Amino acid sequence: DQQVKQNSPSLSVQEGRISILNCDYTNSMFDYFLWYKKYPAEGPTFLISISSIKDKNEDGRFTVFLNKSAKHLSLHIVPSQPGDSAVYFCAASESSSGSRLTFGEGTQLTVNP
């Protein structure tokens, strides 16, 4: 039972354009969402998060949007840079379950110069 799904295994964009990574979830109890970025041979690193009381959170070139009714969130990167090429994981948690964080399968983003 995959509660967090990233349906696109890969995404390729041109440098300077917008990258949009999508994530869907099924558990309506999830109330906190995070995006992690992972380079090869390294562990995932935290990128940006959003609480369910918000619908948008922005940090520099990165913006996360949350649509609770659709159980959907997305990560926008603009402008995209070649250094953004990595695997991006969406993750979610619910307060009542404490620390358990459920990850999606990941999306490989390639930004072409």
Added chain:
Amino acid sequence: DAGVIQSPRHEVTEMGQEVTLRCKPISGHNSLFWYRQTMMRGLELLIYFNNNVPIDDSGMPEDRFSAKMPNASFSTLKIQPSEPRDSAVYFCASREGQHNSPLHFGNGTRLTVT
């Protein structure tokens, strides 16, 4: 800040052998997590500790897997006996505080069981 330190980085072993993966969390972090990454299942939570106490081990696949955290600065994940299907990258992560604090991951141990 040295980050979360995992050892070894790579482990190749034969089926049936015991494997021990090690993790040193970030100093001051009170929660520690073991994750496994495979192509088929992505990142799966195996077990996590809070203040050195195992809280949720429902992700541990079988009795062959065990994890310990004898003190705040060290944890082990042991597989005995190992099987080829255990081949994966195993990540350790730590966190300070509670629910809304992000996890900090180590660089993982790539385990290959032949």
